[in-house]
Amino acid sequence: xxxxxxxxxxxxxxxxxxxxxxxxxxxxxxxxxxxxxxxxxxxxxxxxxxxxxxxxxxxxxxxxxxxxxxxxxxxxxxxxxxxxxxxxxxxxxxxxxxxxxxxxxxxxxxxxxxxxxxxxxxxxxxxxxxxxxxxxxxxxxxxxxxxxxxxxxxxxxxxxxxxxxxxxxxxxxxxxxxxxxxxxxxxxxxxxxxxxxxxxxxxxxxxxxxxxxxxxxxxxxxxxxxxxxxxxxxxxxxxxxxxxxxxxxxxxxxxxxxxxxxxxxxxxxxxxxxxxxxxxxxxxxxxxxxxxxxxxxxxxxxxxxxxxxxxxx
Numbered sequence: 001x002x003x004x005x006x007x008x009x010x011x012x013x014x015x016x017x018x019x020x021x022x023x024x025x026x027x028x029x030x031x032x033x034x035x036x037x038x039x040x041x042x043x044x045x046x047x048x049x050x051x052x053x054x055x056x057x058x059x060x061x062x063x064x065x066x067x068x069x070x071x072x073x074x075x076x077x078x079x080x081x082x083x084x085x086x087x088x089x090x091x092x093x094x095x096x097x098x099x100x101x102x103x104x105x106x107x108x109x110x111x112x113x114x115x116x117x118x119x120x121x122x123x124x125x126x127x128x129x130x131x132x133x134x135x136x137x138x139x140x141x142x143x144x145x146x147x148x149x150x151x152x153x154x155x156x157x158x159x160x161x162x163x164x165x166x167x168x169x170x171x172x173x174x175x176x177x178x179x180x181x182x183x184x185x186x187x188x189x190x191x192x193x194x195x196x197x198x199x200x201x202x203x204x205x206x207x208x209x210x211x212x213x214x215x216x217x218x219x220x221x222x223x224x225x226x227x228x229x230x231x232x233x234x235x236x237x238x239x240x241x242x243x244x245x246x247x248x249x250x251x252x253x254x255x256x257x258x259x260x261x262x263x264x265x266x267x268x269x270x271x272x273x274x275x276x277x278x279x280x281x282x283x284x285x286x287x288x289x290x291x292x293x294x295x296x297x298x299x300x301x302x303x304x305x306x307x308x309x310x311x312x313x
Contacts, residue, residue, distance in 0.1 A: 006169035010108040012147035013165050014039025017076065019148075020155055021047045027074035027155060030065050032058045037167075038078040038108045058083040062091035062103070069101035074155055077103055081110035081164060085126035096160050097133040104154045105130075106163045111252035112280065112297055113168040113202065115290035122285035128257025130162040131230050137183060138230040140164045140251075140259075142204035145174035146227055149181035157183055164201065166252075168290045171205045186233035188240065192222030195308050196240040196247045200226050200259050203250035203278070203299060210304035221308065229259050234266040241267055247275045248307045252299050255279035276307040 017029060021043055028050045035041035035053065044051040054061035058079050065075035077084070084107040085092070096103045112122045130138050137157060141147035147165060154161040173189075189204070190211050199207040204225045211221040222240050226233065241247050247267065249260035260277035267273060280297055294300050 004171040004173075006171055007144040008167060008169045009141050009144065009147040009165040010037070010039050010167060012141075012144040013106055013108065013151055013163070014042040016148040016151035017043040018046050020152060021050065024155070025050075027076060028052065028068055030054055030061050030075060030077045032056060032061050032079040032083065034079055037080070038106070040078045059088040059091045062088045063095050065103045066091075066095040066099070066101050069096070069103045070099070075103045076106055078106045078108065080121060081107035081123035081126045082121050085129045085162070086123060089129055093133050097136055100135050100159050102158060102160070104161045104163060106165065108165040109167045110164045111166065111201070112285045112293040112299065113166055113252060113290040115167070115293060116287050118287035119284040124252075124254045124280045124285065125257070126162075126164065127229055127251070127253050127259065128261070131257065131262065135159055136230065137161045137228070138164070139183065139228050140200040141227055142201055142225055143170055143172045143174050145172060145179060146181060150227070153181060153183050166202055168202065170202045173205055173208060181227070184228045184231045184233055186228070186236040187225045188222065188236065189225050190221070190223040192220040192244060194220045194244055194246070195311060196222045196224060196244045197250060197304060197308070198224045198226050198237060198247060198259065198263050199250040200229060201252050203252055203304075206299070206301045207250050207304055209301035210308070213301060213305060214308060219308065219312065226259055226263070229262055232262045232266060237263055237266055238271045241271050241273050245273050246311045247273055248278060248304060248311065249275065250278040250304050252294070253279055255281055274311055276311050278303050278307050
């Protein structure tokens with residue numbers, strides 16, 4: 001996939017805000033002294049009167065966003081995933097989730113692909129933290145096209161939404177005719193009969209790459225893009241699992257509490273089949289180049305193939 005166009009989803013977020021701002025004037029954007037990194041600086045340049053920098057005070061920013069949403073407007077609150085889901089968890093839970101306010105929490109720099117920033121900034125727990133808040137929608141876009149669509153869908157959705165973006169440029173895979181994005185609706189990107197690969201975020205591209213390699217070995221893998229981790233599209237996941245009889249989940253997140261856990265919950269209730277999880281295996285990250293770290297933790301096509309081979313064996 002070296003010849004495929006690559007764009008970081010955080011950049012897509014910034015562009016989507018500007019496009020949305022030209023169409024709607026009922027939302028504001030907050031950031032916590034990271035406008036360049038989160039790409040909200042693009043919105044600030046276009047609409048300075050609707051942009052607010054809360055400084056290095058993420059918990060306070062969530063309270064500010066909640067206050068704006070309580071007046072009937074939409075608020076986008078942006079910072080690194082570690083700060084949005086970790087440092088400000090109590091404010092997100094009590095000030096945004098509990099009153100079910102229209103705040104869109106847009107978290108960039110998630111997962112180990114933050115790279116050299118190291119373990120303190122590599123948030124591999126955020127999906128689990130946000131999933132557990134009642135009424136919180138959790139979306140993990142796989143590429144530029146999906147990230148842009150997710151921002152627009154989040155604006156239109158009533159209630160709190162957690163959008164997870166990455167620092168690393170990833171392949172654009174959804175720039176195809178007929179593409180449609182719908183919150184809560186997974187997409188089967190490749191039909192298969194031997195194993196189902198459920199993936200989200202940058203692991204969707206890795207899953208497609210793995211499926212192509214597996215096909216050369218005579219293994220037919222079905223790839224399902226589960227961009228919405230909550231609410232999970234259980235019907236699509238269950239239908240695919242029933243067809244193939246084996247499931248591999250792949251995410252740039254801890255194997256505890258994220259996409260893998262959500263899929264396993266659904267399967268355990270209605271379609272028990274063997275499952276292997278590809279993710280960060282209950283360890284902290286280390287500092288290093290993003291692509292090297294993804295390889296180190298098995299968050300690439302080779303890691304997905306190894307999980308599939310383990311199931312088939």
